[in-house]
Amino acid sequence: MESSNTALDSVVDVIFSANRDECPEPIKAEVQGHIPKWLQGTLLRNGPGKHSVGDMSYNHWFDGLALLHSFTFKDGEVYYRSKFLRSDTFNSNMEANRIVVSEFGTMAYPDPCKNIFSKAFTYLSHVVPEFTDNCLINIINYGDDYYASSETNFIRKIDPLTLETLEKVDYMKYVTANLATSHPHYDSAGNTLNMGTSIGDKGKTKYIVFKVPPSSTDKKSPLKNAEVLCSIPAHRLLSPSYYHSFGMTENYVIFIEQPLKLDILKLATAYFRGVNWASCIDFVQDEKTWIHIIDKRTKKPLAEKFYTEAMVTYHHINAYEEDGHVVFDIIAYKDNSLYDMFYLANLRKDLTEETTLTSTPTCKRFVIPLQDEKVLKSVEVGANLVKLPKTTAKATKDKNGDIACSPEILCDGIELPRINYAYNGKKNRYVYASHVEWRPIPTKIVKFDTVTRDMLIWTEDNCWPAEPLFVPHPDAKEEDDGQRKKSEGLHCLNKRPL
Numbered sequence: 499m500e501s502s503n504t505a506l507d508s509v510v511d512v513i514f515s516a517n518r519d520e521c522p523e524p525i526k527a528e529v530q531g532h533i534p535k536w537l538q539g540t541l542l543r544n545g546p547g548k549h550s551v552g553d554m555s556y557n558h559w560f561d562g563l564a565l566l567h568s569f570t571f572k573d574g575e576v577y578y579r580s581k582f583l584r585s586d587t588f589n590s591n592m593e594a595n596r597i598v599v600s601e602f603g604t605m606a607y608p609d610p611c612k613n614i615f616s617k618a619f620t621y622l623s624h625v626v627p628e629f630t631d632n633c634l635i636n637i638i639n640y641g642d643d644y645y646a647s648s649e650t651n652f653i654r655k656i657d658p659l660t661l662e663t664l665e666k667v668d669y670m671k672y673v674t675a676n677l678a679t680s681h682p683h684y685d686s687a688g689n690t691l692n693m694g695t696s697i698g699d700k701g702k703t704k705y706i707v708f709k710v711p712p713s714s715t716d717k718k719s720p721l722k723n724a725e726v727l728c729s730i731p732a733h734r735l736l737s738p739s740y741y742h743s744f745g746m747t748e749n750y751v752i753f754i755e756q757p758l759k760l761d762i763l764k765l766a767t768a769y770f771r772g773v774n775w776a777s778c779i780d781f782v783q784d785e786k787t788w789i790h791i792i793d794k795r796t797k798k799p800l801a802e803k804f805y806t807e808a809m810v811t812y813h814h815i816n817a818y819e820e821d822g823h824v825v826f827d828i829i830a831y832k833d834n835s836l837y838d839m840f841y842l843a844n845l846r847k848d849l850t851e852e853t854t855l856t857s858t859p860t861c862k863r864f865v866i867p868l869q870d871e872k873v874l875k876s877v878e879v880g881a882n883l884v885k886l887p888k889t890t891a892k893a894t895k896d897k898n899g900d901i902a903c904s905p906e907i908l909c910d911g912i913e914l915p916r917i918n919y920a921y922n923g924k925k926n927r928y929v930y931a932s933h934v935e936w937r938p939i940p941t942k943i944v945k946f947d948t949v950t951r952d953m954l955i956w957t958e959d960n961c962w963p964a965e966p967l968f969v970p971h972p973d974a975k976e977e978d979d980g981q982r983k984k985s986e987g988l989h990c991l992n993k994r995p996l
């Protein structure tokens with residue numbers, strides 16, 4: 499089996515560690531098969547494209563320097579271009595010909611010869627290099643602007659046509675967020691809603707939900723009009739949860755405060771201890787996962803305390819309201835082995851089932867009863883409050899009056915979930931996702947039917963498909979209508995999150 503292992507090694511190298519070249523001028527792609535004529539517009543994507551600078555390499559795949567890609571669909575043809583994000587991080591690294599700015603999995607030192615005492619001194623005298631603006635995770639819209647994003651307080655405005663890098667924006671100027679997600683939501687009124695964490699501001703650590711209205715005519719940054727909708731104190735002041743996305747229905751925001759914790763004391767000393775930020779995150783197995791349901795109308799979380807067992811989740815799929823319940827679907831794990839799998843040293847190891855994921859993802863549905871507080875008081879301990887007929891998800895009152903939620907398992911082994919975004923916040927049926935195997939090489943994409951539980955799988959030899967993205971037909975009547983060849987209409991792919 500040597501030949502197939504060698505083939506796998508080179509796939510790992512191509513997908514995860516080879517440095518890319520940018521392709522700044524559009525090139526016409528060779529199309530095999532057929533692209534519907536109605537599919538018109540530009541798809542923007544982001545991700546790591548450079549894993550070493552000079553003689554230095556990043557430790558982790560999620561650290562690589564951001565490479566922006568665009569695919570322009572026009573009359574059945576596709577034009578591709580790509581450009582590295584000219585972040586301050588990119589420019590400083592290039593100038594020094596080595597990695598001088600820290601990323602989540604790689605702590606960098608401008609002067610590598612320093613010993614622990616001078617590192618400590620540098621740290622104490624506040625000349626720690628600025629946090630990274632290597633925004634490699636996603637492209638998000640605030641108003642009419644496009645921003646490359648990561649999870650720090652910096653985002654980078656970009657020109658969606660040329661992929662040029664524009665101004666650096668600091669969330670902290672507008673809202674108190676040291677960290678913010680790269681998976682905001684967009685509502686039907688054109689607002690962008692996002693969540694962030696404010697660490698230690700006025701002695702408090704809290705999560706905030708903020709709303710950025712559509713662009714006004716005054717040419718100011720759309721973030722100038724950002725409004726904090728709600729703030730939720732962290733369960734523990736010194737260890738707020740890490741989260742990568744959240745859910746939203748018409749009236750509620752769903753925030754999962756999971757026991758995957760940022761240890762602030764460890765973070766504060768990481769630089770001079772010579773360890774990366776990632777080592778300051780711990781999965782606390784014996785802590786609960788708290789589910790916060792924030793009412794957008796009252797701008798307050800519901801008073802009841804909802805919880806479930808310890809878990810790790812990155813991606814919410816969708817959420818909706820149904821007959822007095824909030825229903826939400828997520829991808830969950832039993833531990834944080836996903837992050838470890840993507841260390842480049844692990845990716846380069848012989849891939850065996852033992853060295854990769856110890857917990858595979860499960861697609862879970864939670865159902866939260868929206869109970870009147872007085873009614874809840876009169877309910878018996880142990881009674882299931884979920885009244886929806888077709889679900890096995892439960893929510894039971896415990897002896898403290900809190901509500902223990904147990905999910906329904908929808909399926910196993912999918913990640914990077916997407917839906918028809920026109921159904922975001924509404925009851926949906928289909929999920930498009932990457933099929934997860936025990937090794938990090940993606941080989942299949944799926945369309946999952948949450949009603950019949952059928953999985954339609956697409957795979958082809960020598961193809962390693964990325965996150966699938968659903969684009970509805972312009973005249974779509976059905977949720978999964980992305981195929982008809984009827985009329986042609988201008989369809990901008992970028993009005994929705996990528």
Ligand SMILES: CC1=C(/C=C/C(C)=C/C=C/C(C)=C/C=C/C=C(C)/C=C/C=C(C)/C=C/C2=C(C)C[C@@H](O)CC2(C)C)C(C)(C)CCC1
Nearest residue numbers: 560601602629649650775812913932934935937938939940
């Ligand atoms: C922490 C901290 C700081 C730093 C924060 C920083 C730099 C944060 C950076 C965060 C980043 C880059 C987050 C990236 C997240 C990426 C995620 C969740 C990727 C998920 C990928 C998945 C689920 C892939 C799944 C798959 C698997 C498992 C198997 C395959 O077969 C198929 C595939 C690929 C789909 C500061 C601001 C400096 C100081 C304050 C505290």
Ligand SMILES: [Fe+2]
Nearest residue numbers: 681742812813
């Ligand atoms: Fe994500």
